[in-house]
Structures are given as C-alpha cells and as structure tokens.
Amino acid sequence: MSYRIIPLIMCGGTGTRLWPLSREGRPKQFISLFGKRSTFQDTVLRVSDQRLFDRPIVVTGAAYRFLVLEQLTELGLQADILLEPARRDSGPAIAAGAAFAMTRNADAVVLALAADHVVQDTPAFVAACEASLSVASAGHIVTFGIKPDRPATEYGYISLGEDIDGHVHSVREFVEKPDPATAARYVADGYLWNSGNFMFRANALLEEYGSVDAASVDTVIRAIDKAERDLAFVILDKTAFEGAKPISIDYAVMEKTTRAAVLPASYNWSDVGSWHAIWKLSEKDEQGNAARGAAVFENSRNCNVSSDKALVALEGVQDLVVVSTQDAVLVSRQSDTNGLKWLVAKLKSVAPQVTEDHLKVHRPWGSYHTLDTGDRYQVKRIVVKAGGRLSLQKHHHRSEHWIVVHGTALVTIDNTEKIVHENESIYIPIGATHRMENPGKIPLELIEVQTGSYLGEDDIIRIQDDYRRS
Structure with missing residues (x-):
C-alpha cells in the first residue's frame, strides 16, 4: 500500500546572517524577503498538493509557536506543530519528527525541509520528490544535490556513486563544510552541494541514527512518547529531549550511513544564508x-x-x-558571508536587544511597537487583532495610560469593565489587575504611555492568559 509523503519542516533557526532584518524574536523564515509571503509559508505551500503530500509536521521552539500558527492560518492550512523544549540542532529535531511521523504511519516516508530555503521552480521540486519516492521507500536516505556555482565552505559536498534507478545515485562520499582549497577541488571534481533537505522512511532514519548514537535516539523517542498537547501544539518532554546530543543530521547520520543516496536536482535552490x-x-x-x-x-x-x-x-x-x-x-x-555571524555574537554582549527583537514585537494577540523611551517613561503603539485579548495581568513598578486611536477596546480594571472608543483614554494604576481586549471586527489601535521606576517586559505578572503564558 502506498502512502503520501509527510513533510517535516524544520523551523527553529535564528538566521543571524541576515541581521538586522532577522532577529531571534522573528527570524528570517518568518519574514517576507521576496513578495508577500515568508519563506516558511512558501515552504508549506510547496508541499500542499494533497495528492502527493500528507499533513505536514513542523518542528520549532516555543518562542515561535504562535508565529507558526498565525502564518499557517493565513494560508488556510494546518500542521502538527512539535515544540522543542531546547535547541539540539537538526539531528534530534529530525529524529523527533520521524518518531512522530511513525505514530501516524509505521512505514511513513518523510521529507525533511528547512523552512528558510528558497525554491524558485516548484514543479521541478515536486518532480524531484516524486523521482526520489521509490528509492526512499526502499530504505535509502535521499538528499537533493545542487550543482555548485562557487567553492563554498558553508555547505556539505557529495560525490555521486552508482546509478540506483535512473534518477537517484548512491553516495560515494559525503563531506561536511570543507576548507576553501578542498571545496575548490570538489567543485572541479563534479561534487554536488548538499541542500540539507532529505527524504527517507522514518524507521530507516531512526535505525541509522540509532546505530551511531542509540542513547540520543532513545531519549528523543521518549520525548515523543511523553509529549503533552497544549492548544494546537505537541510539547516534547523536556527532561527526555534535553538528553539528546546536540548535533546536525549531516554529522550524526549522513557522513556515516551506508544508505545515503542523492538525486541531482535543478529547481533554483538557495538557502538564503547571507x-x-x-x-x-x-x-x-x-x-x-x-x-x-x-x-x-x-x-x-x-x-x-x-x-x-x-x-x-x-x-x-x-x-x-x-x-x-x-x-x-x-x-x-x-x-x-561569514563575518556577520561574528558581528552578531559581539553585539549580543554589547547591545543584546538589537539581536533579540525589533522595535515592533509580534504577540499572538497582535503587536506592539516602541515609539519612544526615557528615564521613567515609555511610549508604545499597540495593535490588537479582532477578537484578540491580552492576558489578565498587573505590574509592580509602572502605571499605564491607554489612548484609543482606532477601533474599540473593552478594558477590565480590577472588578470594573469599561468600553473605550476612539479618542478616549483610560488610566491603569500601579498594581491594578487589568486586561484589554478587542470585541470588534476591525483591528484595535492605541497609544500606551508607561510611567514608573522599571519598564521591562518582565514586570508583567500574568494571572490568566488565553495563550497559556502565565
């Protein structure tokens, strides 16, 4: 019996090489770099043909869970969203996705994709997936090889072996990130770049991974077995998952396995790495x-x-x-192309805020944009989606003054509720329990003026929260 391919979309990177546009709070896979959609959205759409592809699995961190959900909702699509409790690189993340895919189908064929890559020829990409399916179903781990246009040192290189089925070849040699001289020799010898995207039978990947690091695979499988559901998310067990060795799938499996295969692909690929x-x-x-x-x-x-x-x-x-x-x-x-990585590392020690978030910060209920800050004040522009609601909260060190400029706000202060319309304002004293929500059909926009001795985001005591952040 044949089954559709399960896309496994890796969505946890921070994209430091595209700073300052890409930051930890909103990395490059969620940014519209080309056109209106993000690369994550384009990746999801690329595997949305239900004749070939099954419901996708997205692996990401808790910090990005609502970005993933929001961008899926914009497309009208759904996915199983697995939340990593800690970053362990692509090896454990792909293993977790494979183990979860097996809970849906013991013989699942999985297509592991990076969420931040660009593919300009989708029909050619889909054709490459179809051409790889029978070889992956037979137990090979197929990677998509790209013809190099320069001796890059940031990619792995693949030497083609024997023809397997007319399209896919065995891998004679798989080498990760060589030095410049070696990379130049590989290009001259006809090696291909490893695109970092793989197709495999889930149980075959776990067998190969387990043969070199059984402890990490066992602890990842336990993290799946003990996972909990929270809203639309599957939260991997923290204690188990943190026991996995942090390592990329290339070093963990692809350099060691005898099951590696490669399909020379031509669908105008880029990892948008700089x-x-x-x-x-x-x-x-x-x-x-x-x-x-x-x-x-x-x-x-x-x-x-x-x-x-x-x-x-x-x-x-x-x-x-x-x-x-x-x-x-x-x-x-x-x-x-590599210096920016070291620059961002330096910025994290001298100006960490500019590596973490933009002045505009996205939240599951909408966004806020810092307009001005001073010694004892801060001014923000807040936008709340239709039907959105902030947490019920209080502050120990600041009071707030809200001025509605568009839409209507329903404001709770202690035991009192009040509707606030455009060009009206309301004051929230220090220590008061309060909440704001948008009961209307259009976005709510307001100006918030904070005053107090400490204005950090960690002075938010959440009492109740629709998004379970309390």
Whole structure:
C-alpha cells in the first residue's frame, strides 16, 4: 500500500546572517524577503498538493509557536506543530519528527525541509520528490544535490556513486563544510552541494541514527512518547529531549550511513544564508544594484540595500550591503558571508536587544511597537487583532495610560469593565489587575504611555492568559 509523503519542516533557526532584518524574536523564515509571503509559508505551500503530500509536521521552539500558527492560518492550512523544549540542532529535531511521523504511519516516508530555503521552480521540486519516492521507500536516505556555482565552505559536498534507478545515485562520499582549497577541488571534481533537505522512511532514519548514537535516539523517542498537547501544539518532554546530543543530521547520520543516496536536482535552490544570497536572488538595475525599500544609487555598482523606512543613498561605492531598520544599520561587504555571524555574537554582549527583537514585537494577540523611551517613561503603539485579548495581568513598578486611536477596546480594571472608543483614554494604576481586549471586527489601535521606576517586559505578572503564558 502506498502512502503520501509527510513533510517535516524544520523551523527553529535564528538566521543571524541576515541581521538586522532577522532577529531571534522573528527570524528570517518568518519574514517576507521576496513578495508577500515568508519563506516558511512558501515552504508549506510547496508541499500542499494533497495528492502527493500528507499533513505536514513542523518542528520549532516555543518562542515561535504562535508565529507558526498565525502564518499557517493565513494560508488556510494546518500542521502538527512539535515544540522543542531546547535547541539540539537538526539531528534530534529530525529524529523527533520521524518518531512522530511513525505514530501516524509505521512505514511513513518523510521529507525533511528547512523552512528558510528558497525554491524558485516548484514543479521541478515536486518532480524531484516524486523521482526520489521509490528509492526512499526502499530504505535509502535521499538528499537533493545542487550543482555548485562557487567553492563554498558553508555547505556539505557529495560525490555521486552508482546509478540506483535512473534518477537517484548512491553516495560515494559525503563531506561536511570543507576548507576553501578542498571545496575548490570538489567543485572541479563534479561534487554536488548538499541542500540539507532529505527524504527517507522514518524507521530507516531512526535505525541509522540509532546505530551511531542509540542513547540520543532513545531519549528523543521518549520525548515523543511523553509529549503533552497544549492548544494546537505537541510539547516534547523536556527532561527526555534535553538528553539528546546536540548535533546536525549531516554529522550524526549522513557522513556515516551506508544508505545515503542523492538525486541531482535543478529547481533554483538557495538557502538564503547571507545578504549576498539575497542580492543574487533580487532584481537589479543595469549596474547590478538591488534595493528592498527606498534607495538611490549614483556611480555605484553591485550594491544591496534593504531599508524599512529611511531613504538610503549610495555614491561612488561598490559591492556593499546596507541594511537600515528603525533601530540599527548594517554596512558590510558583499563578499564577506561569514563575518556577520561574528558581528552578531559581539553585539549580543554589547547591545543584546538589537539581536533579540525589533522595535515592533509580534504577540499572538497582535503587536506592539516602541515609539519612544526615557528615564521613567515609555511610549508604545499597540495593535490588537479582532477578537484578540491580552492576558489578565498587573505590574509592580509602572502605571499605564491607554489612548484609543482606532477601533474599540473593552478594558477590565480590577472588578470594573469599561468600553473605550476612539479618542478616549483610560488610566491603569500601579498594581491594578487589568486586561484589554478587542470585541470588534476591525483591528484595535492605541497609544500606551508607561510611567514608573522599571519598564521591562518582565514586570508583567500574568494571572490568566488565553495563550497559556502565565
């Protein structure tokens, strides 16, 4: 009996190489880099043909659970959302997804995909999946190999072995992230890049993983067996999952297994791993300049600009990356694809906030945007979705003043409820138990002015919460 392929979408990365646009609170897979949809949404849509693909499994962290749910809802699609209690790299994450897939079908064939990759030719991608299915069903772990266009050191390399079925080959050699000289030799010798996407029978993957690290596989399976349901999410058991060794699937399995196979694929793939990769995928002017947002170029070549609001003007320069957000500006060289990783590591020690969140922070009920801060005050613009409701909460160190500018708010203060309309305001004293919700059909927008001795987000004492964050 044949079964549909179960997509397993890995959605837990932080995307530091696309800072300052990508940050820990909203990493690159949830950002609209090309067009209106995020790369996560494009990945889900790529495997949405129900004739070939089954209900997807998404593996992510608790911090991104509502982003995943919101972006799935925007597409009108559903998935099983597994929450990792700790980051353990792609090895344990894929093992967890495989173990969960087996609870749905003991012979499940799984397609493991990164949520932050770009595929420009979806029909060719689907054809590659169809071409790999019989080999994966027979017990091979199939990776999709990409023809290199440069001696990259950030990818694994694959040497093709014997032809298995006319499309898929055995793997003669699988090598992770070589040095520049070795990478150049691999390109000359016809090696392929490992795209980091795999198709396999779930039980075959777990067998191969278990043959080199049985303890990690056992503890991941226990994390699935002891998982709990919470709203739309499956929460892996924390104690069990944290017992797994942190390691990528490439090092854990692909470099060691004898079941590896490769399909040479051509569907215009990119892992969007740098601003240079963004530039390569973007439309450019006659001088090779690309712009996302407002930009003017004079006597400049091969530059890449991304700007939230400010106009960026470049004159007399070449091969630059300039990224402007409302609280940070990056200026870098196009050729330096690895330096940003070290820069972000440095920023985490000197200015951690700019690596964690934007001034606009998304929440399951909507968003807030910090407009101004001072010694004892902070001003925010808050947007609450129709039907959205903040937690019932209180603060020890601040009072708040809310001014409604669009829509209608239902505000609870201690034991009193009040409707607040546009151009009306309400005051919440320090220590008062309060809640805001949007009972209307349109977004609620308001300005919040906080005043007090401490204004941090950790001065929120949640008493009751629709999203179980209390």
